[in-house]
Amino acid sequence: MSPDDLLADLQIVLKAASTKCDVLDEKFPSKFYEEIPAKIYESYFKFIKNRSNLEGVLRNEDKLALTTINEKFDNKEYIPEQHGIYKLYHDITLVCILLIHYYPQGTKNYYMVDKFYHFATELILRECYKLGMIIDANDDIDSTDTSTNTELDDVIGKDFIKVSMNYKLPLTQTYHIKTKDLDLFSSLISKSNLDKRPHELPNSNFEINNVIPQTNVQEEAPRLGFVAANTSNIPDPTLTPTTMLTNFSHPNWYNLPTTTWLNYDDYKSWAPTLKEDGTVVDSTTRGITWLKKVAYMNILKEKKIVEEKETSEEKLDKEETIIEPANTADTTVAAAITKTTNTPGTADAIETPTNTVNTPNITGSTNNTTTITTDTTTINARKMEGDMGAGAGSETKMLDMTEVNGTKPTPDGIVADNAADKETSGKSGKSKVIKLENLFNWSPSNYLGQDEIESFKNGRQEKLVNETLLKIQNLRKKRVSNRVTKPTEEETQLYHKAKRLMKEIILAKQVSDFFPSLCKSFPIVQATYSGNIPVIRAQHARKRRHRK
Template sequence: MAVLQQHRQQQQLKLEREIIELREKNAVDKKKEAVAKLKELFEDLRVIANSSGVLSEEIIRASIVPVENLQPGAHEKLLERRQEKEKDDDESHGTDNDEQVEEDTENLSSVDKKLESGKYKDDVYALYHDIKLATIANLIKYPIGSEKYTQINDFFKFLSDCMFREAVRLGLLEEYKGEHEAESKEQAESEETTMNRGVTTRRSAAGLGTEKPAATDGTNGTNVKLEANGRLKTNKKKLTQEEYYAEERDRFESDIFNGFKKIFSDVMEFYGEAYYIMGQQGPMFSSLTGKAAIDPRETVTRGLFNTVQVLPPTKVQTGPYHLMYVSPPVATRIPHPSLPPSEILQFYVHPTNAPLPSTRWLKYDSYSSFAPSSDDFATVLKRGSSAAVWLDKVGLPIAEEAAAKREQDEYDNESNPEDDEDEDEEDEDDQAQQAEEDSDVEMKDTGSDLAGDSVNKSVVQTTEAAVKTESAISPSTSDIVNREASPGSSPALTVDDGINLLHVLEWSPASFVDDDEIEAAANGTQVELVSWLLLELQDMQRTRLAREDTSAFMIPERERRLALKIQNILSRLIGETNPKDLDLSLSHLLPILQTNYAGTLPGPPEPKTSQAGRSTTRTPSRQTRTKR
C-alpha cells in the first residue's frame, strides 16, 4: 500500500513539472511572438514614413530628436529652449540658453536612425512622441494655414492612424480585452485547484515518517513542505521561474497596451480652432483657422476677436422613434357634437396621385447668355423626359397652329393679287397727298392792310426764334426760314429738320462714344484702354479728395464723364463675351427660393373644466354593485 502511494506521488510530481515547463514555454513563446509583431510594426511604419518624399526628409530622416528616449514632458522643454533661442536676439541674455541648446544638439538623432538601431525596443509611445516632436519642429517654421503647414499636419495624422491600423492588423491590440482577462483568470483558478489537490495527496502520505519533496504553489508564491511529524510548514520565497516568465510576459503586454492607450488619449484631445466675436444676438463663429492641434504657438488676435477650441463631433446613438412621436394619441372619449370636425392629416396626397418633381425652366432676361436655362435639383424625371412631355402636350400644338396660320396667309395672298395692287395704289396716293401737305405754306398779301402787316411781323419773329433754337440744338440743320423769298410773300417753313424725336427722348448723359473707344474696338485693346482710364479716374479722385474744403465732395463734370465712359466700355465688353470664351467652370445650380410650410399635426381637444374645477362631463362607473 505504501509503495502504491509513493508511486502516485511520483506521478503527480512528474505531471506538475510538465505543466510548469509547458507554461514557461508558452510564456516565452508568447513574448517572442509579441516582440516579433512589435518589430514588424516598427518596420512597417519605417517603410511608410520613408515613402513620402520631402516630408520624410524633413520629419523622419532629419536629426531633430534626442538619441535617448526622454521621459514625457522632456520633449516639450527641449522644444521651448529651441523657440527661445530663435526669438532671443540679445547675446548677453541668451548665453546660458545657447550653451544648453548646443549640448542638446550634440545628442540629436533622427527617427529613422533610431528605428534602424532598435532604440525604441518595446516603447511605442516613445516612437509616437519623437514623430510628434519632429512634426512640431517643422510646423513652427511655416505660417498657420499655408500649404506646407497643412501637408506636414496631414502627414502626422496619417502616421498616427497607421500606428493603430498596423497594431490591430498584427494583433497587438485586443478588441475584447475584458474577455481575455476573464479567460486568464479562470485558467489560473483551475491551475490553483490542481495544485491544491497535489498538496492534499502528499498530506495523506505524511504518516510514513519520511520527508517528502516540497510542493510549490504558483499562485501565491509560497513553498509548502511536509515534515516527519506530519505538520505543514510554509515559507515565503522568491518567484519561481514559471512565475517570473508569466509576470514578465504580462508586464510586456501591458506596457505595449499602455503605450497605445497613451497615444489614443493624446489623439483624442486633438481639437480645431476658430475665431468668434460677441454680437447683439450672441456669439458669431468663423470657420476653422486650419491650426494644428500640436502647434504650441499662441494665436494673436486683435480687437474684439477671440479664439475658441472646437472639439470633433461625436456620434450620438439614438433609439428609433416610437409611434407616439409620429402621430399624437387618439382621444378615447367621443368629441362634443358642437365641435367642428378635424382632419388628422391635412393636405395629404397619396404618392400615386402626387406630381413628380421635374425640371424647372429658368428665365433670366439680362443674364440669359451665361445663366443656366433649367434647374434639375431634387428632380425625379430627367430633363429629356420632361422636355418630351412638354413637346407632346404644349410644343407640337403651338407649332401646328403657327404653321397652319402661315399657310393660310400665303394662300390668301396668292388667291387675291388684285387686292394687293389696289393697296399699292392707295399707298402711293397717300404719299402724294402727304407731300402736298408738307409743301411750303403761302399766305396771301393783303396790300396796305395793317392787320396783314402785323401778322407777317409776328410770323417772322416766330420763325427767327425757331431758327436760333434749332441752330443751337443741331448746327448742321438747314435754315427753317426761307430768306430768299420775295418781300411781299410770307417766309417759307421747312419741316425736315433732321432730328428724331424718339432719339431725343431716349438720350442720356452716357450716350456718347469717343474716338479712342472706336480705335480700341478696332485694334482689340479695349481691356488696356479700360485699365488706363481707371488709373486716370483714380488719380482724379485722389486729387479731389485730398482737398480740405467742401469742394472735395463736388464731382466735376470731367470726372463724371470719365466714369460713364468706363461703364459704357465694360458693358459692351460683357455683352459681347460668351461663357464659352472664358475658361471658367460655371456652376449650373443657382439658389432658388422655395416655400416651406411649418405646422404640426392636430392633437385631441383639451377637456373643458367648470368653475369649481370639476369636469363638465361625467362618465359612468365601470364597476357596478348588485344586491342579491
C-alpha cells in the first residue's frame, strides 16, 4: 500500500465518520500553520488577535482566505513526502478546537466532536505505524532504491512521533461536595482535552476530583471464594429443614408512609389538601382502587347511560308536544255519561239529547245506547296541569264521574280514573339526585338561615351578631355551671352562625388594611422514611459450657 492510497482511504473513512459533526466541512484559515502540535491553540489565538481590533472584530474579514479539509483533500495538498500526515492531524485538531469552544459543555454536539477527534487521531497513528512497517519490509526485500524509501520513512516517522507525543487522554473527573453526614460524588465528567475553558460548576460549593486509574490491572483476579458470600451458615441440603425463612422480612410488615390528608377548615378551598412528598402510594391510585372495590365506577357508567336516554326522550317529547289555544284555560267543559234502556222508568231521564252515539253492548241489553250531553249543572269537568317528566307543558283532562238521574258511573270509568291518578303521581314524584361532591364539600359554616338573609336585606346584620353572641354566652354559662366540657349542638350551630356573619360583614366593608401578610408555609404531617427497610436478625443465644 502506497502513502497516496493511505490518504485516499483516510479521506473515505473520515468523511463517513464526520457525518454527524461536519468536521471536514468546517472552514478555517488556510494560511495558518503551527509546527509544534502542543502550541496549536496558543498560535491560533495570536493569529486571530493580530488581525482583530480592540473590540474583537476581525479587520478585513473578506480578505481572509478560508478553506476546509475536504477542499484540501480534493486539491491534493496532503502529500506524505511533505509532512502531509501531520498537516492532516494539524487541520483536524484545529477544527475540533474551534467546534469544542463553540458548543456548550455537556451538549450532544460537544461529545460528538470530541469523539471524532479521538477516533481520527488514533486512526492516523495506527495507519502511520502500519505504513512505516510496510516501508521497512520493502527495504529489506528490495535494496536498489533506498534513498527515497529512507527519506519517506524518516518523514512518516517524524510525523508519527509528533502526533503520538501530543495525543493524550484526559483524566476522568467527578464533582464532589461535603454534607453534614457524608461525602457525595457525582458521575464522571466527560470534558474534552481540547477544551481550555474552566469547568462550569453546578454550584459554588462543588469541587472537582481527579479519578486515579487502576494500577493493578495485571494482577490476578480474585477467586470466587473472595467474591461470593460466606457459606458457613448454609445447612446441609441432605438434612430435613426444621425452620423456614428465619431471617426473612417482608416490606408489607412495616408501616410505609402514604398520602396524608391536611385539614384547613375554611381555607381548604385554596390551600393544599394532600401531602404526597415521599409517599409510596399516591391519593389517585388509592382513590381509584377504593372506587373500583365499591363498584362506584359502574354506577357512573350507568348514570351516564340513563342521562343520555332522558335527554333523547326530552327531545322527542318536545317535538310531539301539542300547543292548545289560550281560551281553553278559561272555558269549562262538562260531560255526562248516562245509559238508556227500553225500560219505562228511565224514559223521562233525559228530555233533549244533543249528541247520541251508538256503542257496543256493555250491560247485556240489545237496545243500549250511551248519551253524552253538555250540561254545567249536572257534571263538572276538572283539568289537571303538571310536569309529566318527559313532556313538560302537556295538559290532561279527566272526567268527573258522578251520578246522573240516579245512575252510578260504570266500573270501566273508575278503573281508568284510578290508573290515570297513579300514572300522574308516579311521574310527578321523581326522586331528587344528590351530588357526591356536595356531600364531600359540606361543612356547618356553609348553611344559611332565613334570619341571616333577612338581616342583610334590612341592614340589621350587626344586631343579629350581637343577639347570637349573647345566646352563645348564656349557653356557655349554663354549660360551665353544670361542669359540661363538650358544647351542645345548639351552641355549635350558633358559633358557626356568628363566625359566618362576621366574615360576611368584614368582606362587605372591603377593609383592605384589615388582613395582615399571609404566611405561605403551612404545617404538614411529614413521614420520614429513610428508604432502607430494617431486617430483623435473630440472635441465637450460645449455651455456656460448664466444666465439670
